[in-house]
Structure formats: structure tokens, C-alpha cells
Amino acid sequence: MYEIVIIGAGASGLMVASKYKEKSIAIIDTNPKIAQKIKISGGGKCNVTNAHVSEQNYLGDPLFIKTVLSAFDQNELLAFLKLRGCEPLMRKDNQYFCKNSADEIINIFKKEINNCALFLNQSVLKITKKENFLIQTNRKTFEAKCVVVASGGLSYPKIGASPIAYEIAKNFGHTTNATSPALVGFTVQKDQFWMKELSGISMVVGIRVGDKRFCQDLLFTHKGISGPVVLNASLYWNKGLIAIDFLPNGSLKKYLKNSNKLLSTALPLPKRFIKAFLTHLDIGDKPVSILNEEEVQKLSQLKNYTFAPAGNFGYSKAEVTRGGINTDELYATNMMSKLVKNLFFVGECLDVTGELGGYNFQWAFSSAKRVTLSAD
Template sequence: MTDSRSFDAIIIGAGAAGMFCAALAGQRGRRVLLIDHSPEPGRKILISGGGRCNFTNIGATASNYLSANPHFAKSALSRFTPADFIDLVDRHGIAWHEKTLGQLFCDGSSKQIVAMLLEECAAGGVQTAFGQAATIEHRDGAFHVLVGKDAVQAPALVLASGGLSIPKLGATSFAYDVARRFGLKIVEPRPALVPLTLSGEQALFKTLSGVSADVVAQIGAGEFREAALFTHRGLSGPAILQVSSYWRHGDTVTIDFVPDLLAGWLRQAKRDAPNNTLRRQLGRTLPDRLAETLSDQLGHPHELGRMTDLALEAAERRLSAWQFTPNGSEGFAKAEVTIGGISTAELSSKTMEAKRVAGLYVIGEAVDVTGWLGGYNFQWAWASAHAAAAAL
């Protein structure tokens, strides 16, 4: 902590967005104080991507984000692209690789990204107060913040404290609480990128815990081809995490278990191998336990040659559009991000500043902009932080 009480900007939240915003603003010559109630910065970065940090996605555009205003993210994303962040990673000598669907990961550890951000903060002369709770007041055109026992002030305050996901890492409603105090509207926060739970008749699929398959999962406008994983509580895996962001109570998840098979494949199989059972035929495409469960549910134990073409067509339709109605999700404890948050209607898409409160900025997960699984939320953190830092 510094001896001086006045700063150009105070940033609350030392996650991806907060650290990057502090670094950029500091390197622009601004006197910046970065505060976090956790003694350790970047805790969600550290666990991300299995400890290797899926730090961006090379295909990130505004179409990969959910928001009450689907156009809001365009400005920030266009002015700070995945290539821009890759340049920074390369300058720090951090080796990385591309996995599936444009996802970029560190070859080594997520710790490298946190270390990079802290080095960038140091280069900008950013002062830090970690492990310190903050209390905010606004008077005389400035934000007055009590950090522990120290009183500091600045004409600009940046809320970068995230959403409600993964409370064991310190997630709180801090950003929403401050926003409400200033009269900013909140879009209902919900868990996103989260496993879904099953009950009732569908609970039998829990016996498949640990089984995964490449599927197409869909809820409304959200359709994703990736792996689905059955768990002891219900459904997970990348495809399910993706559609969970679109899910509301009562919604049905539709899964195509055979996305690569063309219409009429069972009738063709009947002609080619009439003595095969449906279970055996499905076993050529799906894991054995899943093939057994699906064929049992379809109620066709006989050889294909003993089934009518109409029955085979009905089985095809069911396998291509199997419906699950989750009874819930595993909540914020298991959600990778929070959907909803501080309304984009309250913010400038160019600067991330609140329209009705001069000097108040909101960035990262606290904003009602939520990315798909696969590095998109980190790219929003970098882009929104860049937008705010340029305006500070």
C-alpha cells in the first residue's frame, strides 16, 4: 500500500479483467490502485483450463456471447482481439498451443498468465492491496474507498470483481451490490457453463456415470457439437456446459446421439446385417453401456430383420432428438461463469463507463456479457479491460 491517498483510478478485483485493466492504465501513466479481498490474485485463472489456462479463442466474435444486448460486446472485442493478447503472451515467452475449436492453452501452467499480468502491473507502477476488504463512498465527484484501515480516493472506480461463480474461490455479489447502490440495473445472475441435473424417470441415466460420447446438444438457439458426459447427478461435458448457458427451468435439452449417421441408416443396417440387434448396431457408434441403455429405452430387443421400417425410422428419430428435461443445475458452486449481471443498458460499449455515474466503470464477468466455453470469457475480460483502461 502507498503513503499517498489519491489515485487516478481504483480497481476492485484482481482477476483477469482487473489485473489487465490496471496494467494498461498504469502503463498509460495513470496512478492505479488494485484491490482484492483475496490475498492471492488471479485465483480463477489458476484453476482454468485444467491448470493450463484457456486464455483466449482465436475465433472470438460477438456471436459467441450471450447478453440482453447481443451487439454490446462488438465494440470492445473489435478493438482488442485474440491476436492482440497472443502478442502479449508471446512477448513474455509463454509457450502455447491450440486445442480443438480455436482454444488456446499454455503449454506449461496457468501461473504463467498470472505472473505475466503481475509483471505488466509492475511495469505500469500499479500499487496493490491484496487480502483487503473495500468499502466505497461517492462524494464531491470522487470515489472514497476504505481499504482495511487506509482511506484512499480517485475520480474513477472500476468494478472488476466478477460474478457469483465458484464462491470457494472468493466470488461474491460485491459488484452487483455496488451497482445497485448507484441505481444501476441488474440482469438476473444465473449459473452458466454448469452441469445439469436429472431426476425422475431420467435418473436411470445416472447409472452411466463416467460415460461420454460425441453428440450435438441443443436448447433453443444454442446448438453445440462436443462431448456429453453422464454423471452421478445428471449431464455434463463440454456440449452440456455450452447449452446450460441457454437453459432455464422447464427447458428441454435435445441430444443427437448419432450426428454422423444419415437418415435411413437403420434401414440400411437391416438390409446389410438383419441378424444384428439395435444394441449391437448402436455399439458400433456409441460406448457399449450407452448403446445398451438407449436400446433398452427404445424397447427393441429383437434383431433388426424382425423390425418394421416404420419402427426403425421412429428409433432413428428418437436417437437424433433424444430429450432430457433437467430438474436443475449444480449451481454457482460448479458454474464456470455467471450469466447476467450489470445491465449493458447502463454502460457505454466503447468505454465500459456507467452512463449515469461519471467515473464508474464495470468490466469482465460482472457485466451482462457471457461467453461460450473455450476461452471466450477470458477474451471478454481482456477486451473490456482494454476498453476501460483506454478511457481512464
């Protein structure tokens, strides 16, 4: 019998274990090692948070998100890490990364959970409740006074992701909002197949999706488009149109002014890109001075290229899962279920999804710190 069983040894589960390390805790994870997503995140350096974090960087209920973030904000997270010997550096776009490797954070948690009983290579299958909770795995049954579900979303199934959080929530009467892959690349429809030929090219563009606009790197791939700007756009995309500004730093007029240069030289864009784009528009690479009105009109698409992506690269490539457990049914002050006493949900399994830039780890850690056991 444990006071707390934590399902998932990822960012949020480990932070809960660290907060309650004096209690008797069992942590269960499918993976053979803890913190596998921290390990692979941020290109191996873990983008742990951002200098500017607010509810506006997330999809989900703004009031719930604001309340949870206020419990443990980015400065408190950085202070927590610093106190334990890890000082992430701010790199581009206000993002904080580990100096050398994500292991700097993982090693902290290894120490923090020293006193916990760790059960790896073991998957939770079901939870029931009589007086206490019974947590059934593929190996044994655990008993606990409190359960913290920190098992994340559906992204990256190859490192342990499973729908268990949603199943547990549903079995205890909770509702979940539709889930889909997010922070993920877009596949393209036939009309945009010209993009696939540009695989490997990266350039700064602006993307508008709904009322959100991002200006960052876009990467053409053999499947479609990816890169930070596309990942961010994917969070807010709902099967409609998106618009790309391939010249985010100036007007088309500015580049086409009084020029006898060839289009491919006058426009500050990668040559391979502009050639493919001109072919797509059915315009030859000609001197700017001889463009007719119709051609200039077609070229204006460089500032507002509107199309509907075919879909996305799916959960195997998505950094996060959009949607999840309905936060209306949890107390934002302690992350406990409003329906079942001593059942807590934290991290990515909730219907809260952050933009690219450290916001998802910040959410995992803030929501974990919010967990407050009833007797506290």
C-alpha cells in the same frame, strides 16, 4: 489517495492495471493471491482465447459486445502475450491454451502490476462518492479519482466470488439483469435418472437448445450430464426443452440397414450407454432384423431425445454467471458508467456471457483494454 482503485485482481482487473501501470493504482482482492480463476482455468492451462471470436459467441447486446471486442481482439491478445514471452497453442475447437501452465499468463501480470499497490486478503464492502470515491473494505477506506469494478460474477464462491459488483452498480443507480449459473452441468428429472447410472461415460453428441446447436463431448455424471456440449447448452437454456442427438455422425437408418447384428453392436455407441438406453425405451438388445415398426420408431429418439433438465449444478460448479450489469448504461467506447463519471465496469460482472472456448477471458481482456480514463 489513488488515481485508480481496481476492485478485483482477476483477468479484467489485471489488464486494466497493466494498461495504466504509469498511474497510481491500488488493486484490492479478497483472495490471498492474484488471478485465482486464471490459475484453475482450462484444466490448469487456461484457455485464454479462440481463433474465431465474434459477438455471436456471446449472450448480451451484440452491438455493445462487437464494439468492445474490436478494441482488442484475439490476435491482439495473442500478440500482447507473445511480446511478454507466452505463446499459447491452438488445440481442439480453435481454442488457445498455455503450453504448460496458466502460470505463464499469471507471471506476465505479476510483472505488469509491479508498480501497483496490491491489497490482498481484503474485501470491498461499499463505495460512496463525494468529490472522489471512497472505497470501504473490511480493513480500511481507500480514496480514488476513478474506480474500476472488475470483481466478476457469482461463480466459484470458494475462490472469492461475491455480488459486490452488482451491489455497487445498484447503489449508483444502475440496473442489473437477472443472474444465473452458466457453463454448467444439468441435473435431470426422474425420467432421465437412467443417465445417472452411466456416470463416467463420455461421448460426442449434438445438443439443440432454442436455435443454437452444439456438437461436442457429453459426460454422464452421478448428478446428471456435463461436458463441453452441455456447458455450452446451459448458456442458452431457459428452463425449457433440450434435444440430444446421440448419433450426430449419421442417420439411424444407416446403422440399422440390413443388419443381423444385435443393436448394441450395430450402433456405434458405448455398450453401457446403449444397454441403458434400450432399457429406458423398454426394448431388448435384439438383432436389428427383427425390430418391429414401433421399436424402430422408439429408437428414432436416439437422434432427437427431447427432455427438460431439472436444473443445473449451481454456482459452485458454474464456470460463469449469466446476466449482470445492464450494458445500456455504460459507454462501449470506454466502459464508463453513463450515470457516474469515472466509475468503470469490466469483465464478467456485465450482462455479457461467452460460450465455452476462451470467449470469457477474451471478454475480460477486451473490456479491460477498452477502459479509457476521461483525461486520456
